[in-house]
Amino acid sequence: MGHRLPGCFLRTRRRPGRRLNGQTVTHTMYAALGFLAASAAGAWAWRHWLPRSFWYLVGFPLKTVRVYLTWRHVAYGCTLTRKRRVWRLSLDALPGLGTASVVIQERRRVRRVDIERAPRLGIMRPTVMGWRVRVRLHDGQIPDDYVKVTERLAHAWRVYAVRVVDSAPGSVTLLATMRDPLTTIDVTPETGDLLTVRPGRLENGRDWVIDFRTVPHWLNAGATQSGKSNLANAIIKGLAPQPIAIVGLDLKGGVEFTPYKPRLSALGTTRGECVGLLDDLVGVLTDRMRICREAGARNVWKLPDHARPTPIVVLVDEVAELFLMADKSEKDEIAKTATALLRIAQLGRAFAVYLIVCGQRIGSDLGPGVTALRSQLSGRICHRVNDPETANLTLGDMDPDALDAARAIAAETPGMAIVAGQDGSWHRARSVFVSEEDAEAAARQYAALAPAWADLVAVDTAPLTEAA
Ligand SMILES: Nc1ncnc2c1ncn2[C@@H]1O[C@H](COP(=O)(O)OP(=O)(O)O)[C@@H](O)[C@H]1O
Numbered sequence: 001m002g003h004r005l006p007g008c009f010l011r012t013r014r015r016p017g018r019r020l021n022g023q024t025v026t027h028t029m030y031a032a033l034g035f036l037a038a039s040a041a042g043a044w045a046w047r048h049w050l051p052r053s054f055w056y057l058v059g060f061p062l063k064t065v066r067v068y069l070t071w072r073h074v075a076y077g078c079t080l081t082r083k084r085r086v087w088r089l090s091l092d093a094l095p096g097l098g099t100a101s102v103v104i105q106e107r108r109r110v111r112r113v114d115i116e117r118a119p120r121l122g123i124m125r126p127t128v129m130g131w132r133v134r135v136r137l138h139d140g141q142i143p144d145d146y147v148k149v150t151e152r153l154a155h156a157w158r159v160y161a162v163r164v165v166d167s168a169p170g171s172v173t174l175l176a177t178m179r180d181p182l183t184t185i186d187v188t189p190e191t192g193d194l195l196t197v198r199p200g201r202l203e204n205g206r207d208w209v210i211d212f213r214t215v216p217h218w219l220n221a222g223a224t225q226s227g228k229s230n231l232a233n234a235i236i237k238g239l240a241p242q243p244i245a246i247v248g249l250d251l252k253g254g255v256e257f258t259p260y261k262p263r264l265s266a267l268g269t270t271r272g273e274c275v276g277l278l279d280d281l282v283g284v285l286t287d288r289m290r291i292c293r294e295a296g297a298r299n300v301w302k303l304p305d306h307a308r309p310t311p312i313v314v315l316v317d318e319v320a321e322l323f324l325m326a327d328k329s330e331k332d333e334i335a336k337t338a339t340a341l342l343r344i345a346q347l348g349r350a351f352a353v354y355l356i357v358c359g360q361r362i363g364s365d366l367g368p369g370v371t372a373l374r375s376q377l378s379g380r381i382c383h384r385v386n387d388p389e390t391a392n393l394t395l396g397d398m399d400p401d402a403l404d405a406a407r408a409i410a411a412e413t414p415g416m417a418i419v420a421g422q423d424g425s426w427h428r429a430r431s432v433f434v435s436e437e438d439a440e441a442a443a444r445q446y447a448a449l450a451p452a453w454a455d456l457v458a459v460d461t462a463p464l465t466e467a468a
């Protein structure tokens, strides 16, 4: 019996104390499975209830590893790589391997080879919903090369969207967002800063802030049911607690703005009233111009505090109604309206009168003066529109991507809009839902802050002597 199977030999040599019986193995397996299940449940709960800390501590580090490890392939797939010739130590082709008697010839040589080099990826920095990363451009690349491949990058990185958010000479900054930040919006329109409101959120996860002192006049366009009035509600709610005057022009019989009357210093609901109010506003501007001239100030913000007049925000609902001519007798009134609106738009920034003009379509077909007015409204908000032409009209000569994004807004997402400031940048944004009741409640709550119209339009003859 000198011939044993190796397995039998091992079995006889194993010490009894260390023997693994079936029960122990089963217990260990159960324990391991239990541990795995508990970990998975814990991770799920962590991610579900504390998504932010989960993202920063687990999700983001894993994503970072993945992005860096795959960057060369991703950049190649997105045609962002460049061929470079580099010196490499390489092997010549090996002669065929045959029997053991064949001698293998290895000839190492340093030679120049072509390789695909990816642009250098900077340090990934986490954001609430994704990350930002700077990429060094290869020679000959421009930021537009990256704008063109953002969709490819988003698929490769398994994220909702990638956007080029910034560019400096020689580099671009990419922003990746994991999910659409615009599905639920939970911001408060009140900011606590003068002439600044927060009507919603931008696609990059930041608050959408309208600062009238930076961009004084806004065009708010969109088809019916696209969310224009909701945005006006949010703006009214945000402005209501501030020491400013709000004026409404609502030629749809006042149905939109009448509920907010307590906080409005004036409301025009007929053509006659609107023409009168616009006339008054031009008078206010002329008066403020005189005050500034006498004080040697370029604008009202350069005046001493006590002499600074109250800022006025003018909300116009359905601007087309202001320009619609029912019969010839209205021609003069319409011409006056157009001129007054244009003057307010031209002078408003310096003298603290700001315009928000809402409408379905603000094209030259409305009448003379509309194109000039539109060009003065430097802030643009384009909600869902019925035709591409309206998006073009609203957003002007913007990046074609902005126009595509505006045309892609779905009817199921009211409040979604493309927002463009005067610096040429644009964002997808969505307003926070503010019901009429909410805006009405805010208007009633802050009714005492509404300056009387008569006080606003009264010509102030000696505003600067009071303080001395
Ligand atoms: N940001 C938003 N979130 C959710 N619902 C909205 C939002 N904006 C508008 N809505 C809803 O869409 C509908 C149309 O909005 P509205 O502001 O009246 O459109 P418009 O004035 O352009 O005709 C309303 O029922 C409103 O409740």
Ligand SMILES: [Mg+2]
Pocket: 228, 229, 230
């Ligand atoms: Mg409306």
